[in-house]
Amino acid sequence: MNTNKLFLALMLLTSHCLGFAQFSVNTTGAHLQINSEQNIDAIFLFDKISSTTEITYIGNENIEWRKYDNSFVANTKNFSPEDATGYIVFDKINNKPLKYIWVIDYSLYPIVYNSLTTEGSCGKLTLNTSLNAPELVYYDKSKVRKTLPRIFTLKYTDYAFTDGEWKDSPVETEHHYPFTQIVINAPRKDVNICIEGDKYAREMGISVQKSCVDYKAVAVECHIKGTIEKRSGTNEYKRDDSNTTTLTGSGPLVVLLESKSNTPTAAFHEWKIYKTGSAGSYFRYSEENVRYTFNETGEFVAKLQVTNADNSCVSQDSIKISVLESLLDVPNAFTPNGDGINDEFRVVFKSIKTYKITIFNRWGQVVYQSNDPSKGWDGRIGGKPAAMGTYYYIIDATGTDTYSNGSNQGKNVVHNRKGHINLFR
Numbered sequence: 001m002n003t004n005k006l007f008l009a010l011m012l013l014t015s016h017c018l019g020f021a022q023f024s025v026n027t028t029g030a031h032l033q034i035n036s037e038q039n040i041d042a043i044f045l046f047d048k049i050s051s052t053t054e055i056t057y058i059g060n061e062n063i064e065w066r067k068y069d070n071s072f073v074a075n076t077k078n079f080s081p082e083d084a085t086g087y088i089v090f091d092k093i094n095n096k097p098l099k100y101i102w103v104i105d106y107s108l109y110p111i112v113y114n115s116l117t118t119e120g121s122c123g124k125l126t127l128n129t130s131l132n133a134p135e136l137v138y139y140d141k142s143k144v145r146k147t148l149p150r151i152f153t154l155k156y157t158d159y160a161f162t163d164g165e166w167k168d169s170p171v172e173t174e175h176h177y178p179f180t181q182i183v184i185n186a187p188r189k190d191v192n193i194c195i196e197g198d199k200y201a202r203e204m205g206i207s208v209q210k211s212c213v214d215y216k217a218v219a220v221e222c223h224i225k226g227t228i229e230k231r232s233g234t235n236e237y238k239r240d241d242s243n244t245t246t247l248t249g250s251g252p253l254v255v256l257l258e259s260k261s262n263t264p265t266a267a268f269h270e271w272k273i274y275k276t277g278s279a280g281s282y283f284r285y286s287e288e289n290v291r292y293t294f295n296e297t298g299e300f301v302a303k304l305q306v307t308n309a310d311n312s313c314v315s316q317d318s319i320k321i322s323v324l325e326s327l328l329d330v331p332n333a334f335t336p337n338g339d340g341i342n343d344e345f346r347v348v349f350k351s352i353k354t355y356k357i358t359i360f361n362r363w364g365q366v367v368y369q370s371n372d373p374s375k376g377w378d379g380r381i382g383g384k385p386a387a388m389g390t391y392y393y394i395i396d397a398t399g400t401d402t403y404s405n406g407s408n409q410g411k412n413v414v415h416n417r418k419g420h421i422n423l424f425r
Helices: 003-020 199-204
Strands: 023-026 031-034 042-046 054-057 063-067 072-074 085-091 096-105 112-120 124-132 136-139 145-148 151-162 165-176 181-185 191-197 209-215 222-228 246-249 253-261 268-275 283-285 289-294 298-307 314-323 327-329 348-350 352-360 366-370 389-402 412-423
Touching: 023 031, 023 042, 031 199, 054 096, 096 136, 112 191, 112 209, 124 191, 124 209, 151 181, 151 199, 165 181, 222 246, 222 298, 222 314, 246 253, 253 268, 253 298, 253 314, 268 289, 289 298, 327 389, 348 352, 352 412
Parallel strands: 042 096, 246 314
Antiparallel strands: 023 054, 031 042, 063 072, 063 085, 085 096, 112 124, 124 181, 136 145, 151 165, 151 191, 191 209, 222 253, 253 289, 268 283, 268 298, 298 314, 327 348, 352 366, 352 389, 389 412
């Protein structure tokens, strides 16, 4: 901003602030000076006008106070106002009005609440309100009748699903009177809903009138959290290769499926787990959380449906699960010398369903056996280091995937391996 623009901005700000400061008030209670309404310089709200209430003009000495009808009020800079009355600061020297103000005794316009009831559904909640809030009338300098907006606040604490968890979420909305209904999103938990007003009472710091009603939630909302259970083997390839839309990993894939629903309003849970394209053939569970093992390679869907206590409201969510094709890769050497590098003979595997490995020495003696592909041979026989040299293995394994064609169509993919291992130290 250049110097001229900055100077102009400062002059406008100074003029604005001086305009606000051209009146002072002496009163025993609270008051509010409103300078935002058009075509009038100020509106004064008093929580109650008393015999000691005074408004003082700060400025020209040669003024007098008049009413809107030009009747004389006072030739001093201060005077005692009355409710629902407009006043003019009149310049006696130049014979012209300087400022126009209006005065309202707020205590004479009380808010009366008659009733507050609710009509709920799964999606929306309607609040039926019956209240009386008398108009706060004023006239601008052109003698045009206007009203100050009486703005009410609706307050309650709802449930909101944020960052994967349900958390209390305060809700506060403003509503301009008159109104007989307020429609909001159906709360996800039992709530106490209050409507209070108006904003002028809050701004003056005086007691705010309100009406409240208890509402028992019926709307349900569910979300699924899926977690792949980890296995300890570091030689399992792509154990968890999930992305933002699908849980993906090596089978058998053990998944914890958790219902993140707005319990206790969400009273009943139904899980359906099925292969993609075969929704009619599914496994069904009614627990809130399910631990499920996907033993077969392919694409799956876990679908959750929750309902409220009387089954009038329903919510659904689903998650995709992908079990990868099988893989078995066998190294041909290892170095069990304790340096932490390649100290065990281990296969690299993915989605292996059954597994058996037998390792022999050159005389055909069995030195190691295992049915767990995540475990390996540490190069010991009977607890003692085995001699360096060549050893032989036989592996019989099947994958979680199946052959898609040929004579073995539909059968699990077989991974049979025979070979030798070189043990170095």
